[in-house]
Amino acid sequence: xxxxxxxxxxxxxxxxxxxxxxxxxxxxxxxxxxxxxxxxxxxxxxxxxxxxxxxxxxxxxxxxxxxxxxxxxxxxxxxxxxxxxxxxxxxxxxxxxxxxxxxxxxxxxxxxxxxxxxx
Amino acid sequence: xxxxxxxxxxxxxxxxxxxxxxxxxxxxxxxxxxxxxxxxxxxxxxxxxxxxxxxxxxxxxxxxxxxxxxxxxxxxxxxxxxxxxxxxxxxxxxxxxxxxxxxxxxxxxxxxxxxxxxxxxxxxxxxxxxxxxxxxxxxxxxxxxxxxxxxxxxxxxxxxxxxxxxxxxxxxxxxxxxxxxxxxxxxxxxxxxxxxxxxxxxxxxxxxxxxxxxxxxxxxxxxxxxxxxxxxxxxxxxxxxxxxxxxxxxxxxxxxxxxxxxxxxxxxxxxxxxxxxxxxxxxxxxxxxxxxxxxxxxxxxxxxxxxxxxxxxxxxxxxxxxxxxxxxxxxxxxxxxxxxxxxxxxxxxxxxxxxxxxxxxxxxx
Numbered sequence: 001x002x003x004x005x006x007x008x009x010x011x012x013x014x015x016x017x018x019x020x021x022x023x024x025x026x027x028x029x030x031x032x033x034x035x036x037x038x039x040x041x042x043x044x045x046x047x048x049x050x051x052x053x054x055x056x057x058x059x060x061x062x063x064x065x066x067x068x069x070x071x072x073x074x075x076x077x078x079x080x081x082x083x084x085x086x087x088x089x090x091x092x093x094x095x096x097x098x099x100x101x102x103x104x105x106x107x108x109x110x111x112x113x114x115x116x117x118x119x
Numbered sequence: 120x121x122x123x124x125x126x127x128x129x130x131x132x133x134x135x136x137x138x139x140x141x142x143x144x145x146x147x148x149x150x151x152x153x154x155x156x157x158x159x160x161x162x163x164x165x166x167x168x169x170x171x172x173x174x175x176x177x178x179x180x181x182x183x184x185x186x187x188x189x190x191x192x193x194x195x196x197x198x199x200x201x202x203x204x205x206x207x208x209x210x211x212x213x214x215x216x217x218x219x220x221x222x223x224x225x226x227x228x229x230x231x232x233x234x235x236x237x238x239x240x241x242x243x244x245x246x247x248x249x250x251x252x253x254x255x256x257x258x259x260x261x262x263x264x265x266x267x268x269x270x271x272x273x274x275x276x277x278x279x280x281x282x283x284x285x286x287x288x289x290x291x292x293x294x295x296x297x298x299x300x301x302x303x304x305x306x307x308x309x310x311x312x313x314x315x316x317x318x319x320x321x322x323x324x325x326x327x328x329x330x331x332x333x334x335x336x337x338x339x340x341x342x343x344x345x346x347x348x349x350x351x352x353x354x355x356x357x358x359x360x361x362x363x364x365x366x367x368x369x370x371x372x373x374x375x376x377x378x379x380x381x382x383x384x385x386x387x388x389x390x391x392x393x394x395x396x397x398x399x400x401x402x403x404x405x406x407x408x409x410x411x412x413x414x415x416x417x418x419x420x421x422x423x424x425x426x427x428x429x430x431x432x433x434x435x436x437x438x439x440x441x442x443x444x445x446x447x448x449x450x451x452x453x454x455x456x457x458x459x460x461x462x463x464x465x466x467x468x469x470x471x472x473x474x475x476x477x478x479x480x481x482x483x484x
Binding site: 027079081082083084085087088089091092094095098099114115116117118119 | 422431460464
């Protein structure tokens with residue numbers, strides 16, 4: 001059975017900036033400052049999308065299937081490789097939806113969000 | 120070369136004749152023999168480090184930079200009085216054991232922890248005994264042959280250093296006698312590095328980073344220092360010594376340092392030493408960060424982070440930086456994550472207990 005996706009449309013657009021693959025599994029940036037800037041499209045499979053707002057959330061009774069709606073970008077699926085990771089990412093997305101504060105996220109070639117900062 | 124060792128009256132006369140910027144007097148070390156005095160030192164340059172003579176030459180080369188007009192940092196700074204706050208822990212006494220490296224590095228980490236926490240009253244007293252009688256001893260060092268700074272700071276990285284009560288210091292070679300729960304009591308540093316440019320030393324000291332460890336050549340006149348800005352005038356070379364640099368003064372052209380010879384020596388245990396003198400500013404050692412263990416109170420969560428890895432999420436705590444959420448099991452991780460996410464969203468203060476940078480218990484208030 002094909003995996004379900006959110007169907008409600010959100011604004012689409014792109015704001016992607018490239019960044020080298022990070023090996024260290026710990027946060028590396030500091031709170032919003034000059035380091036957080038609106039990105040531009042660039043090549044590469046790893047892309048950081050910075051200073052975004054979350055305007056929608058979606059989930060369904062399917063295994064590891066949760067998405068967040070990014071204003072100006074559209075629906076993005078949260079990484080589905082691990083139970084605890086998808087729940088943690090969903091928690092951060094929900095918080096960002098509520099606070100309407102800046103989000104930076106890393107999108108991989110699979111189109112999913114694999115890493116996220118919420119400020 | 121025979122050692123000169125003038126008596127106090129003779130030394131005072133020489134200082135007066137030379138218009139020296141410091142005064143000599145009776146100190147707790149004045150009455151000690153030359154051999155006993157040497158045991159109050161204990162710095163031996165390590166492999167790859169400058170010799171004492173090379174440090175002196177490097178300091179002379181650095182003198183121009185040290186004298187340069189202050190740019191990007193204040194013209195004087197003293198971590199004992201930052202807006203009335205004293206971030207430096209009390210003076211200690213290494214006694215008759217060449218363990219100065221343990222004392223200089225412990226003082227530096229203690230001061231760094233207080234500065235980084237912004238808390239001049241933070242209980243910070245690390246075990247020089249563990250540093251010297253456990254770590255240095257395991258490397259073949261003892262009271263007679265001394266040590267150097269890098270391995271001491273490496274000991275702070277791993278295995279970490281316990282509080283003083285876990286292994287209290289007494290002078291004299293002895294076995295490593297850590298308390299039974301020592302592994303739960305260690306504090307670790309994240310990293311350390313050296314600074315060789317005096318301007319950068321001043322930037323570090325005045326920039327909210329903490330004090331610096333440093334080493335220099337001690338001559339016999341230094342044992343009788345009471346006040347003023349020390350510069351070597353007379354007396355033979357006694358040996359290498361490590362201390363903690365807590366400030367500087369461009370007007371007096373000197374560094375302000377914390378010694379480990381008790382409060383009865385020098386200026387209540389501290390001294391000022393001229394820029395470029397005795398190798399004091401050839402190289403200094405900086406502690407990059409502390410992986411703390413203990414309670415934090417009334418903090419704000421201002422950032423969240425998660426990644427596609429099992430139980431790996433962090434929060435950014437205002438004034439402290441990133442802290443990892445306990446990954447001990449799923450329900451612990453999710454309970455803590457939920458509370459901290461709420462604390463951020465609702466802008467509520469949190470109290471939390473951390474162990475080496477990992478949050479283990481949370482109150483959201």
